[in-house]
Amino acid sequence: MSDSVATEISKRAAVAARAVAKLTTAEKNAVLQKMADAIRASEQDILAVNKKDLQQGKEKGLSDAMMDRLQLDSERVEGMATAIEEIIKLDDPVGERYPFTERPNGIKVEKMRIPLGVICMIYEARPNVTADAGSLCFKSGNAVILRCGREAIDTSKAIAKALHQALRESNLPEDVITVVPSPDRELMMELLKQDDYIDLVIPRGGEGLIHFVSDNSKIPVIQHYKGVCHLYVDKDADQEKALNILLNGKTQRTGVCNALEALLVHSDIAKEFLPKAAKALAEKNVKVHACKQSIQFFDGAEAIADDAFGEEYLALEIAVRTVADYDGAVEHIQDFGSGHTEVIISENQETVERFIREIDSAVTMANTSSRFSDGGQLGLGAEIGISTSKLHAYGPMGLQSLTTEKYVVTGTGQIRE
Structure with a gap:
């Protein structure tokens, strides 16, 4: 693909952004409802195409995690439409103004x-990203x-064909939501150079x-490089809660970035809990990779060296480590975490508050499943991604993360002396 293709796509998108x-x-919400309706009406067409993509993926030997992300069914198509309707209900951040300061000379900032x-x-x-990203960016x-x-x-x-139908019906350009026609890497390289027209890239x-x-x-x-999410079971944990949260975080859906990849257990309760x-x-049927202190409790577990943690399995696999104490758990997370989501199970509120303060991750949780580390579950509507870098967003990115701020200054004729 030539430079001109990427440039043309980017220019047209920049013009559409102004529209x-x-x-x-109210106008955006009306269009979003048309998008949700169009996706529902196009379900059979979408699933027929997805079936072909799945067959090709199987022939190419895609991993189970990749196939899970690729696969759509009626429930997931409905989920895309419902997610758009959830976005309609969310407050629109665009145009939101709030006082910053009033200067001694009377100008208001x-x-x-x-x-x-x-x-x-x-x-x-991840075909669902098409609907999630399209609707979030639009709102x-x-x-x-x-x-x-x-x-x-x-x-x-x-x-995208369904989304474009809604845009056409609303007299808006289809370039508001553009699907690049080819997955060619050269075209992607050229898009990454379009800094005159594109403001942010989210992979x-x-x-x-x-x-x-x-x-x-x-x-x-x-x-967002990867999601190595830990569950730390403290000595003061409710062990029944811990077991339920462990199973939900690891097995409810494995091929996602908020699934658990490691279990840390305080040594005081290891013999009872493990x-x-x-x-x-x-x-x-979860495969276990256990440290030398933990392996005795697991039949058929594989030994894992102390420096070999930090793997993102995205499968029915988990690493298990017994830690000496709370500080040992924090040190392990600092060494092997990815900054995505970390969870503590403890009935000791002081320990919970320490964990929340001391763990440097985009999402820190106490006594609940890592599977809630998701824009929709946290009330943001469908997320466009989860950032593990701190600029300009950190954690699940919803509507507000897709905006920036400008200063508005008003006066009554003041001039600077």
Whole structure:
């Protein structure tokens, strides 16, 4: 692909972004409802295309995690439509103004939220991102360029076709939501150079993709390399809660970034808790990689060296380690965590508060499942991604994360002396 293709896509998106930025909240919500309705009406077409993508993925030997992300069914299609309707209900951050200060000379300084402009999403086998990103960017007043991986590109185009129908019916340009026509890497490289038109790049996918985008982009990049999420079971834990949260975090859905990848257990309760955990995990056919203090409690577990933790399995696998105490758990998370989500189970509120203060991750949880580390579950509507870098967003990115702020200054004729 030539430079001109990427430039043309980017220019058209920039023009479309100006059209979206002019819309009122009510106008945007009306279009979003049409998008949700169009997705429901297109369900059979979307599933037929997805079936072909799945067959091709199977022939290419995609991993179980990738196939799970790629697969759509009636429930997941309905989930896309419902997620758009949840976004309709959310407060629109665009145009929100709040006082900043009033100066001694009488000028008033406020801040106002405005759209970023054009966002480029680069993602792999996640066709639902097409609807999630398209609707979130639209509600926040942005245009979006969607560069989907080869595995899901036809499904993504089918979803975008429904979204475009809603845009046409609303007399808006289809370039508000653009699916890049080819997964060709050269075209992606050229898009990453379009800093005159694209304001932010958000990659979603494997660690290799995110490193590639970060290394080659001239545009600011939101990074999320991987989700190595830990569950720390403290000596003061309610062990029944801990078991339920362990199983939910590890087995409810494995191929996602908020699934648990490691279990840490305080040494004071290891002899009591680990046999229970071993039985529960075995019933779910979870493969265990255990440290030398923990392996005795697990039949068929693989030994893991103290420096070999930090793996993102995205499968029915988990690493288990007995830690000497609370400080040992924190040290382990600091060494092997990815800054995504960390969970403590404890009935000791002082310990919980220490964990919340001391753990440096985008989401810190107490006595609940890591599977709630998700924009929709946290009340943001469908998320566009989870940032594990701290600029300009940290954690699940909803509507507000897709805006920035400008200063608004008003006076009554003051001049600077």
